[in-house]
Amino acid sequence: MTRGFTPSLPVEFPKMGSFRRPRPRFMSSPALSDLPRFQAARQALQLSSNSAWNSVQTAVINVFKGGGLQSNELYALNENIRRLLKSELGSFITDYFQNQLLAKGLLFVEEKIKLCEGENRIEVLAEVWDHFFTETLPTLQAIFYPVQGQELTIRQISLLGFRDLVLLKVKLEDLLLLAQPQLPSSIVQMLLILQPGATPGSGPRSRS
Numbered sequence: 001m002t003r004g005f006t007p008s009l010p011v012e013f014p015k016m017g018s019f020r021r022p023r024p025r026f027m028s029s030p031a032l033s034d035l036p037r038f039q040a041a042r043q044a045l046q047l048s049s050n051s052a053w054n055s056v057q058t059a060v061i062n063v064f065k066g067g068g069l070q071s072n073e074l075y076a077l078n079e080n081i082r083r084l085l086k087s088e089l090g091s092f093i094t095d096y097f098q099n100q101l102l103a104k105g106l107l108f109v110e111e112k113i114k115l116c117e118g119e120n121r122i123e124v125l126a127e128v129w130d131h132f133f134t135e136t137l138p139t140l141q142a143i144f145y146p147v148q149g150q151e152l153t154i155r156q157i158s159l160l161g162f163r164d165l166v167l168l169k170v171k172l173e174d175l176l177l178l179a180q181p182q183l184p185s186s187i188v189q190m191l192l193i194l195q196p197g198a199t200p201g202s203g204p205r206s207r208s
Contacts, residue, residue: 052080061140064105094150098157106165113170122175126186132161163194
């Protein structure tokens with residue numbers, strides 16, 4: 001793994017603030033007025049045999065497990081999402097992605113990091129971030145491309161999810177101390193993108 005400089009960033013990563021845009025109620029319950037509709041739609045999504053939604057769920061989880069899309073699969077997924085957006089479940093697609101699919105997918109990522117010990121964990125975190133930022137994130141954006149006009153985009157929600165559901169659960173502060181005085185360049189990039197005040201939609205598209 002390429003070694004880079006140590007960024008002048010605070011080690012207390014769990015205290016990182018929100019991005020500039022208002023942070024959504026991440027992993028929280030919907031407003032009480034929406035709760036019955038949300039629960040009904042969630043149950044419908046979970047129990048439905050609708051092939052369109054099933055194909056989206058399967059593709060997203062496969063991406064988090066390290067798989068890719070088959071030939072012409074992206075076109076079919078986009079068409080399925082457009083069809084779902086026109087249904088009664090359309091307004092809940094982003095909520096379901098954020099609270100169910102993203103959480104389940106990032107659990108695989110967290111477990112992969114926790115399997116490693118000591119200094120090796122920072123190297124694995126660097127590799128995991130590389131794959132997430134350069135492969136998983138663009139693929140998720142492509143799959144959910146038809147979902148437009150949301151307060152936060154799929155990209156922004158995914159980055160917030162990586163921060164909250166992966167970094168804040170792997171004791172990043174301890175890892176950074178172990179990796180001193182130099183950090184892998186991927187970790188530097190990750191901290192710069194996810195630090196307070198950064199815009200989740202900005203930043204380099206791949207590792208420098």
